[in-house]
Amino acid sequence: MGLPRGCRKRPRQEARPIEGAPYALGGADSVTYAKRGYRQAMQTQIEQGIFDFCGAPVVTSELITMDHAEPASLPLAAAQFIIRRLS
Numbered sequence: 001m002g003l004p005r006g007c008r009k010r011p012r013q014e015a016r017p018i019e020g021a022p023y024a025l026g027g028a029d030s031v032t033y034a035k036r037g038y039r040q041a042m043q044t045q046i047e048q049g050i051f052d053f054c055g056a057p058v059v060t061s062e063l064i065t066m067d068h069a070e071p072a073s074l075p076l077a078a079a080q081f082i083i084r085r086l087s
Contacts, residue, residue: 018054018056019056019058020051020059020061021086022047022061024042025074026065026066029065029066030065033063038063042063062081062085064078
């Protein structure tokens with residue numbers, strides 16, 4: 001079975017490596033996350049377990065906690081933080 005009429009076969013292109021930048025929003029302060037080891041767990045599970053498995057280097061990784069934000073404003077504060085980091 002060939003290509004549909006009018007279609008041409010394109011040369012195969014090399015895939016560009018994907019870079020990872022996982023960000024997590026936390027519903028508690030950083031002391032709580034440090035005490036429970038959640039930051040380390042996130043690093044192990046997401047950065048090493050997913051990104052390393054896929055061969056994607058992690059360029060930055062952040063756990064954004066409620067140390068400096070009210071609960072209702074955390075998503076907006078996190079979005080602004082991410083935009084500043086990636087700009």
